[in-house]
Amino acid sequence: MEKKSMKGWLYLLPALIIITVFTLYPLIRAFSMSIMLDYDMIHNTFTGYGLENYQKVLSDKSFHKALGNTTIYAVVVVPCSIILSLLIAAMINGTKKTKGLFQTIYFLPYVTSVIAIGIVWSWIYNSRYGLLNSIISFFGFDPIEWLNKPKYALPALIIFAVWKSMAFNIMVFLAGLQTIPKEIYDAAKVDSTPRWRVFLRITVPGIAPMIVYSYIMGIISAFKVYNEVYSLYGGKAGPADSAITVVYYIWKKFYQSFKYGEAAAAAVILFFIILAFTMVQKLVRKFLSR
């Protein structure tokens, strides 16, 4: 028995080491850092323990802005992306010959570097030469200064993020759609089911597990959004930090202001927000699967 469990631990060891070094240790470190006052990372000095870092972060207007932006981002991007992805996946699944082609096209954003995509999108959003504005002016509207006006910064980020996150969702949904037997659709046809009802009563319930999965993953990654901001605004968080997100806030506190304690405190707060979300979703999931 002893020997057997030893062997088991041995197999787990590589994974355990990696998790400990790269996940558990940073987590504990962030917790401890967040309660160290005036922590200096380079000299590893601090003046005491306390909750002042949390106080500072929670009363920081910039953090409020970041939290607000992140929440709006998550609440808009995730559902929009899922609904659009679902429709597109259903459409791709309906085509026979071009299925493979469209599958590839829609998956491209996922395998392309975010930075490269960000560059393309900053061109699309460019107020003078951008694609989006030429489309808008074609329909007779005034061009919008997407990346230069604070009030458009978050919408621009959201449009970009919806587009980008669709790739993964479409892929997941297509895989899900293929598990629904063709006969069920044939049966629905014989039963003279209208198309919208086929979609709502057969397709959507059929891939409900994938939708829930995409939703949870989407929310979690939305709360961690940073790459999209960084790449779209070339290393800034939009004009006057108008598109700042929580992770961007953490990054800024850490690397620009050298407020390690406050960065850690913000990270811990984000950790608990995501934890709470995940727990709630687990409960909802349990309730739904009954």
Next chain:
Amino acid sequence: MDIRIENLTKAYGDFKAVDNMNLTVGDGQLVGLLGPSGCGKSTTLFMLAGLTEATTGRIFFGDKEVTKVAPEDRGIGLVFQNYALYPHMTVEDNIMFPLINRKVRKDAARQQAYEMAKLVQIENLLKRKPSELSGGQQQRVAIARALVKKPEVLLLDEPLSNLDAKLRVETREEIRRIQQEVGITTIFVTHDQEEAMSISDQIAVMKSGVVQQFDVPQSMYLNPCNRFVATFLGTPEINIIDVEVLGGTIKCGDVVLRTGVDVKNGTYKAGIRPESFTHRENDHKYSVNSVRMIGRDLLLHLDMAGRDVRAITHSGQSITTGDTVEFSVRESSIILFGSDDKVIGKF
């Protein structure tokens, strides 16, 4: 409603899944489409359903041509091999679904669903999900869902193939009972000859997309039109042996099987069903190669001039391997096939 199939063909490139099929099914009949895998029986069924488009030919339901009519407008009920129940709906919602789509009011739909569930005897399962039902129960739900919209034609694709042996016998009787009660013209697809023979009014045996024979079960069994039909029907399988006809005598090797027949001299294939062998004193002596007990009967493997033939006899007798038995072949049960495998006659 009677069904008429005229010159129906379904081609996939050069391959003809169904080849110039003609068939007329009378009102209220239960017809089995029988054949091996890939013979075109399911393709035929799906063309009748409208889910597969016919390449050429025409299909009539009553006087109305339905060849180009959409499945939902044909007035058919269709039961799939794997039942294709809507997995996220209760049994009741499954049965009601076709009615809701036809804008029947909800309480009326519920009432009709209940009546249909009662007909197929699942009225106590209405609140369950399909995944909580056994195969046989799912089958009944599928039939109820197919019948609830009062179709004029019921189509069943391999309705029993997903059930275990005992349930299969029960369910086929059940299908027959429901069909008789509703009086609906029904076509079902099967590869199981016993299933087809036991419940069908008529059987169409298919091979390579062509209907070989369309007949009532008994006459199909007794008077097959060719070697394929003779071989396909009946277990244990019919014996096919090489025989020689010389001066009105049918011989297999040195075994004289029949005398005084009016057939041209030559060599033929002959079919003899295992149950056609009957004990008779002083007839040909066959040595027994092996004996197998199959319940009511004994299956003997006999040596007929060096060839192995199957014969069935009552299991009450004590026959063992190595014994010698005296058998003759019953009157008019030797089926002679011509070189084209068509039946020449029975002797």
